Amino acid sequence: MAQFLLRRVLTMVLTALCLTLVVFFLTNLPPNLEKLAKSEAGSRISDAEVTSWLEKNGHARPLLVRYGEWLGVVPGWTREDDGRTYGRCLTPGVDPAEAPRFCGVLQGNWGFSSFFKAPVGSKLGYHLGLTGVLMFWVIVLMVPASLLIGVLAGMREGSKLDRSLSTFSIASTATPEYVSGVILIFIFASSAVGLKWFKGTATAAMDGVTFDNFFLPVLTIALYGVGYIARMTRASMTEVMTAQYIRTARLKGVSFGSVVMRHALRNALIAPFTVIMLQFPWLLNGVVIVETLFNYKGFGWTLVQAAGNNDIQLLLGCSVVAVAVVLVTQLISDVGYVFLNPRIRIS
Amino acid sequence: MDEIGWGTILLTLLLRFWPVWLALALTFVVSARYRRRLGLYGRLFDSTIGMIGFALVIFWVFTALFADLIVTHDVLSQISQMKNKLPGTAVPDGSAWYLLGGDHLGRDVFSRMVAGSRIVIAIAPLATLFAFMAGITLGLPAGYYGGRLDAMLSFLANLILAFPVILLFYLLVTPEIAETGLPQYLAIVLFLFPLVFLTVLVNSRYYVTPVFRTKVVAAILVIGGYIYLALVGEAGTKVALLPDAADFIHVPGNILIVFVSVVFVNAPTVFRIVRGITLDIKTRDYVAAAQTRGERPWYIMLWEILPNARGPLIVDFCLRIGYTTILLGTLGFFGLGLSPESPDWGSTINAGRKLLTIAPHPAIVPAIALMSLVLGLNLLADGLREESLKD
Numbered sequence: 075m076a077q078f079l080l081r082r083v084l085t086m087v088l089t090a091l092c093l094t095l096v097v098f099f100l101t102n103l104p105p106n107l108e109k110l111a112k113s114e115a116g117s118r119i120s121d122a123e124v125t126s127w128l129e130k131n132g133h134a135r136p137l138l139v140r141y142g143e144w145l146g147v148v149p150g151w152t153r154e155d156d157g158r159t160y161g162r163c164l165t166p167g168v169d170p171a172e173a174p175r176f177c178g179v180l181q182g183n184w185g186f187s188s189f190f191k192a193p194v195g196s197k198l199g200y201h202l203g204l205t206g207v208l209m210f211w212v213i214v215l216m217v218p219a220s221l222l223i224g225v226l227a228g229m230r231e232g233s234k235l236d237r238s239l240s241t242f243s244i245a246s247t248a249t250p251e252y253v254s255g256v257i258l259i260f261i262f263a264s265s266a267v268g269l270k271w272f273k274g275t276a277t278a279a280m281d282g283v284t285f286d287n288f289f290l291p292v293l294t295i296a297l298y299g300v301g302y303i304a305r306m307t308r309a310s311m312t313e314v315m316t317a318q319y320i321r322t323a324r325l326k327g328v329s330f331g332s333v334v335m336r337h338a339l340r341n342a343l344i345a346p347f348t349v350i351m352l353q354f355p356w357l358l359n360g361v362v363i364v365e366t367l368f369n370y371k372g373f374g375w376t377l378v379q380a381a382g383n384n385d386i387q388l389l390l391g392c393s394v395v396a397v398a399v400v401l402v403t404q405l406i407s408d409v410g411y412v413f414l415n416p417r418i419r420i421s
Numbered sequence: 422m423d424e425i426g427w428g429t430i431l432l433t434l435l436l437r438f439w440p441v442w443l444a445l446a447l448t449f450v451v452s453a454r455y456r457r458r459l460g461l462y463g464r465l466f467d468s469t470i471g472m473i474g475f476a477l478v479i480f481w482v483f484t485a486l487f488a489d490l491i492v493t494h495d496v497l498s499q500i501s502q503m504k505n506k507l508p509g510t511a512v513p514d515g516s517a518w519y520l521l522g523g524d525h526l527g528r529d530v531f532s533r534m535v536a537g538s539r540i541v542i543a544i545a546p547l548a549t550l551f552a553f554m555a556g557i558t559l560g561l562p563a564g565y566y567g568g569r570l571d572a573m574l575s576f577l578a579n580l581i582l583a584f585p586v587i588l589l590f591y592l593l594v595t596p597e598i599a600e601t602g603l604p605q606y607l608a609i610v611l612f613l614f615p616l617v618f619l620t621v622l623v624n625s626r627y628y629v630t631p632v633f634r635t636k637v638v639a640a641i642l643v644i645g646g647y648i649y650l651a652l653v654g655e656a657g658t659k660v661a662l663l664p665d666a667a668d669f670i671h672v673p674g675n676i677l678i679v680f681v682s683v684v685f686v687n688a689p690t691v692f693r694i695v696r697g698i699t700l701d702i703k704t705r706d707y708v709a710a711a712q713t714r715g716e717r718p719w720y721i722m723l724w725e726i727l728p729n730a731r732g733p734l735i736v737d738f739c740l741r742i743g744y745t746t747i748l749l750g751t752l753g754f755f756g757l758g759l760s761p762e763s764p765d766w767g768s769t770i771n772a773g774r775k776l777l778t779i780a781p782h783p784a785i786v787p788a789i790a791l792m793s794l795v796l797g798l799n800l801l802a803d804g805l806r807e808e809s810l811k812d
Binding site for chain 2: 103245249252257264367374404
């Protein structure tokens with residue numbers, strides 16, 4: 075088990091390094107840097123001025139060196155100019171001799187957002203907190219609903235209940251967030267239908283979550299995930315229900331409800347656990363779409379702003395978070411699967 | 422002319438789709454008549470779910486084909502009096518109606534939705550096919566040989582899969598990246614797979630009849646290679662492989678980027694599926710028999726393993742077209758790649774969502790269109806799965 079964990083973690087770290095390097099490469103291509111120089115030093119500057127600005131600010135060196143600096147394993151650049159020292163790790167008013175040599179993500183220095191004019195670390199922390207609230211309610215709604223649908227459908231394969239619930243699951247996986255969100259807003263929030271039960275934006279939810287400003291975004295994200303998890307639960311439930319020990323229990327005279335609750339459920343929920351964990355990366359997609367649609371300024375909104383405004387440091391920060399979410403959930407699902415499944419755990 | 426009510430609107434809409442109904446009826450009558458001879462496709466007509474799914478999918482395929490006959494107005498022409506007008510409003514000169522209303526620029530929502538189907542139906546299946554070619558070409562050897570090759574390819578696939586899709590799109594589909602020619606370099610790699618796949622497929626099958634084999638392989642390489650060069654290169658960009666006169670396929674730059682990034686996102690998942698199936702099938706007796714006969718590895722992979730993996734692959738192909746449609750919509754929703762003028766469903770939803778609470782119809786119409794197509798593909802996949810399991 076320890077060896078398995080160690081290997082998984084090592085692969086994860088390697089993957090994270092590769093991915094951040096790719097993102098770093100893609101965000102630091104010459105056209106991006108040129109755009110950055112123009113937005114920082116004035117849009118009318120000449121090509122020569124762009125080059126000199128890039129040189130002065132440490133962007134003109136090899137990619138791997140810059141990546142190392144950003145990561146915090148290569149000492150930050152310094153430059154002497156008119157007797158003053160400038161550098162990546164230096165802040166005005168601090169003695170250059172006392173400033174740290176390394177300042178990167180590993181040291182907790184995430185850089186400075188060029189669009190929001192704020193440190194990336196605190197900016198990301200604030201917006202991630204908002205997304206955390208959203209995710210929490212999505213999980214609260216999605217997981218019980220999908221497990222219930224899956225178990226009910228898989229209990230009696232081929233029954234009317236099974237057919238209708240399965241059709242619902244298929245329909246929900248066929249409706250991406252930007253479609254269901256638009257339709258839900260149309261039905262519940264627009265003046266055309268006139269119900270106006272909920273609000274069409276979630277901007278107010280950033281200050282205080284209420285049912286009517288937060289239900290639609292949560293439902294929109296949850297709907298897309300429900301179908302998939304429910305189908306997986308149904309598949310594993312039908313498999314369990316045809317097993318020998320279920321038949322034995324039924325023949326012994328145990329009631330159907332008791333067989334489902336005490337014998338089938340525990341074994342049927344192993345597979346959906348993995349699926350739920352692997353849904354997190356998908357939820358990330360949904361979060362970006364829904365936050366844009368409902369104008370909720372969380373992590374997804376930040377990512378869109380960073381990418382749309384060529385905010386290199388913030389985009390890098392966002393991708394670190396996104397990649398970390400994907401990799402950590404993969405790890406948890408692997409470890410959890412081994413832990414939950416007695417056949418694998420004992421061998 | 423006056424406004425028309427919902428009854429008249431629905432009737433007119435049904436009439437507008439006449440070529441589609443005709444083609445649909447013809448397809449169903451012919452297919453149902455000869456279904457016993459049509460294999461898996463014919464058996465689809467035994468399952469209600471599969472039939473509904475097939476009808477939805479084929480409806481959109483025919484709509485895309487006959488789009489020119491169905492549309493009532495030009496896709497781009499704007500009539501300023503028709504901005505955000507409700508469904509059934511007559512145009513000012515009284516010649517026709519905006520059947521499903523006007524959008525925020527005064528364009529006909531119905532015509533744009535119909536024209537948008539063309540973009541989706543053209544890109545989604547083709548992109549999925551390319552992703553399958555890449556996934557199969559890499560997944561078969563990874564599963565069959567195992568070892569280092571498998572470890573390396575799996576690591577690469579997991580690397581791409583660990584990328585959040587939206588982040589990848591934002592990184593690949595921005596004007597800055599397009600400027601560097603990176604999508605075109607990606608296209609060079611990804612478009613090579615169909616060529617390699619076909620060549621290896623034919624080569625391994627007809628290896629024993631060298632004369633015939635050489636002819637066919639040469640034909641594939643020349644014709645396919647020419648299409649490949651014309652498809653990838655574009656005079657005046659970073660990758661100008663053919664002179665402008667010989668370059669007969671002109672893919673607009675932004676369509677190419679969208680296409681490439683969708684293939685890129687889908688290929689690793691296909692790879693994982695193919696690899697998994699290969700790992701399972703290579704332990705079967707008929708593979709062992711082929712190995713004992715002394716068949717070459719690529720023959721075994723492509724002509725023993727692949728045909729026996731077709732069931733799950735066909736099902737996944739249908740599902741994946743649906744998923745690709747969703748991805749295309751996502752790109753449009755974020756205004757990435759396709760031009761804002763483009764009538765594709767994602768872009769129209771994006772344009773319509775800003776006025777959603779006041780004038781919802783410009784966003785609702787393409788949203789329902791997209792949902793029905795993806796739903797159709799999912800139902801079709803479900804029907805196919807059910808029927809293929811009956812073997």
